Amino acid sequence: MTVTEYERAPEIVAEGYDSATAAGLKALWETEPGIKGWFSTVDHKEIGIRYIVTAFAFLVAGGIEALIFRLQLAGPELHLLGPEQYNQLFTMHGVTMILWYAFPVLTGFSVFLQPLLLGTRDMAFPRLNAFTYWVFLFSGIFLYVGFALGSVPNAGWFNYTPLASRPFNSGFGIDFYALANILLGISTTLGSINFVVTILRERAPGMSINRLPIMSWGTLTISVGLIFSMPSVSLAFFFLWMDRRIGTHFFDGSGETQPLLWQHLFWIWGHPWVYAIVLPAISMISQILPVSCRRPLVGYTALALATVMTMVLGFGVWVHHMFATGLSSMALAFFGAVSILIVIPSAVSFFGWIATIWTGRPVLNTSFLFCAGFIIVFVIGGVSGFMTGSVPVDWQLTDTYFVVGHIHYVLIGWNLFAVMAGIYHWFPKMTGRLLDERIGRWNFWLMFIGFNVGFFPMHISGLLGMPRRVYTYPEGMGWDTLNLITTVGSYVFAIGFLLLIVNVVVSRRRGAIAGPNPWDADSLEWSTPSPPPPYNFVVIPAVASRSPLWEERLQAPENRSSIGEGMVLDHGKEIAATSAIDAQPEVILKMPEDSILPLLTALALTGVFAGGLGPMWWLVAASAVIALALTCVWLWPRDRLAQTARPHP
């Protein structure tokens, strides 16, 4: 490779997707067909869709678990499940939904969309991207292998010690959860690093920090947050595993151990995690709503800052999960104050959306309906969160069904409704076909009605004193009808969700052809064909506003974005790296080709954690050696990627 090759000035050309340049780029970036290609692809679009499909598979599993125990709770004194089976099912439901559905599905959207939103051709580390997907998949399979073998965690998703410690919880269920959680944490942390580098260094020229797509703010914010918070929970689960399998005494309640330390370590991660599974969803709504309302987002600057500040404040509220543990009142006051103040950035987002709808011309399609439904449940979930942020109110409500109602408004309302809006909005970009709008409306109304019928009564059950996590309840407590309504609502909600699957299956084959920009949207992904080609953009666009595809109609000044003319970058798999703040072009990066190494390394890493079950030290050692060897091969510097010393002229 010559010096010219490294330091050449990129050629600026105007090219279309039917040009010879496009054909050449396709040959460079396309994944090899067949099984080998399927296992070795590093294409972010393929990996993003896999994330979404896998997360939905976990959603279905967690949903079925819930539907089973809702039958148990439909009336008093029912015995469909025994207490232990109930404990296992609600634990698996919570763990699956919160850890293996809610965050990974948003990761899937981000993996698919971020390079397209930013005007680049792939994630910063494509092989790492594939690796994080495989590790996520194997961690979930690992958890469910335990389920299939009868080793099921049963101490709730937050797994409090000493209940989860070995003296009080024998068997391997907790160990499966602990090891799967650490494995998932590795995937999440590495994925977060990949997002941070991608968003800060791969934006299209001109996309300065103040022109970043609002959805990218959500992904960037939670990625930084997770880099700081994930070590806490990984360490907690590692300590717990050591308590259970090696004989240490961090949490088990014996002698000088500290069971309450578990709660601190868990919630220092746990509350930022709640924001990690809602902030990208909130940003998706902020990205979609202006398209549906035919105008730019009102208050971009404030909404983007609100996203960041929610995560910052989110690091200062963890003790509100521990208000009833007997900490000093002054300490509770500090965290109660932050828990209430965090409403302010949420309110900023809310008023921004309302103003966007009010001053726009909303198109009432399914995507907009889910956005509107999201805003309604956002308010209800926010208000109930505000209530539990108050220390004296929380003392009355803690461990009641009120909290269960609140968490479902937050996790389903703030996550799934936004995801549904996202699917209806971006399905055409992913597949090239539109989802059916008639099924979509049934889909929305059944889910919206079922959700509110199912989950709002939980608040009332809680106010009437029904504790959470009881496998049944006696007659005559005033909870019978409310629980029956909750069960009926949850089944209506499930039927509504089933319609999405029907719609996807039908529309994937027979849906109307979408074209590049079926919604007449404003961001860069809609300037590519649907689905986008393997290289995303023939030329790297240059951006001059927040709405590059709407500049003409919005009467932007003469200095406009350049979509069809830009750097061609076709000397191999190449992308442009730009500066972090102003997105000025700095260097041409060489990107790696497809590889089976991410899959093999993820398998070896999973072997390490599987060995931790016994522990089977031979399996741990063998898998670790293999993983290390594969990593060396993977990271060995290569000329082709410009990773070796530059030759002198």
Add this chain to the structure above:
Amino acid sequence: MSDHVHPAPRRHEVGLWILLAALFAVPTIWGLRLVLNFALASYFCFPGTVRHYALPGWTWPTLLGVDLVALAVAVLAALASWRNWQRTRDEAAASDAPVIELGEGRTRFLALWGLMTGVGFAVAIGFDLLALWIVPVCA
């Protein structure tokens, strides 16, 4: 492409370091203040296995001092950001269209963020200051 206007036309008037320092100083000091005051207010109520109902005499003034320092940093950062914002006010003129949100220039954007962050966290710290008078420490 080469004739595109730089996204921060007034970048030479306000250094990036002062923009970022004003922006990041306040969340940083707020986080440190929370952790320090939480530790002080918790530990001395439960120094061992027995609950105490009175703090050492220096604790309350220390809590107050930490809050006041944090408040001062927040106010200073907000003032610095206000100054940055004023100095780059004509960066908005780069966008002469009335409807489209081009982004008011990167410099002005970061200055406005710093201003909102400083004011917002000053309010948050003020909330906690009130607690020092209305909440008994080890109740």
